[in-house]
Structures are given as C-alpha cells and as structure tokens.
Amino acid sequence: MTDGGAPSAGGFDAAACEAFDLCDLCGEIVADEDLLGALVPDSSALHESDPDLDGKRVVTACTAAHLVVLVEQYRDRPFVPEEQWAAKVCRALAEFDEPVTLSLVAELSGLSEQQAQSGVDWHNDRAREWRARYGGADSGGADS
Secondary structure (H helix, E strand, C coil): CCCCCCCCCCCCCHHHHCCEEECCCCCCEEEHHHCEEEEEECCCCCCCCCHHHCCEEEEEECCHHHHHHHHHHHHHCCCCHHHHHHHHHHHHHCCCCCCCCHHHHHHHHCCCHHHHHHHHHHHHHHHHHHHHHHCCCCCCCCCC
C-alpha cells in the first residue's frame, strides 16, 4: 500500500462523514437523507440507554428492495426471550464487581426472578457450548 498523502480539498472531513451510513445488506455508502430504515425485532439487541427499546434493532438500507430483504431476514429469525433476558442481566451486573443476589439482579434488570434465572441459564449454556467447541477451562477440548 502506498501513501497517497493528505486528502484533497474535495475530500470528506470528519463532520461530513457523519452524514452517511451503510446499507446493512450490501454495505453501500448512503447519504443520511437517502437512507431507509425499519425497526425490527431482535432478541440480541440491547439499547444503551432505554430498556424499553431492548429487543428492537434499527436496520438501514440503500433501497426499498434491500429494506424488504432485511425486514424479511429478521422476521424469519427466531426471537429468543432468554437471550434478551441474558442481555438485561449482563447490563445489570456490569455495575458490580462483587456477587449479587438473584433478587437484586431481577430488580435492576426489570425482570422477574424466574426470567433473570432463565437469562443466566441461557448465557451459561452458550458459554459451555462455546468452551466445548473452541476449548477452554473444563471443556475437555484441545486446551485442556
């Protein structure tokens, strides 16, 4: 790779780059004013500041046809409540360095204790599956 030097005066500056996004289907760069979007269900989506938006993802597209494909992909994807609960539990636990009770986790995450426990179990099952597949402590895999 060769260094082409500083961008020309006609190049984009940092502020101009914020006026663009990418199509989630093809990766095309799209100006914000031309971008199409939809809110789709996604049990892996966790909103950074509004728990009411957990489980919802914004998809963006360059054309209506690409938006239809994206919406269909998410419509066909199963929504797994335990995955959502696991994410809410992780968000609640992120503020703690010490062990906390399940009742506190449930309260902080807005879940029932049963939902919180199901989220913990779902998360732990995925961790065990990962260790079994890729190795790691207690997996019996290549790293044991």
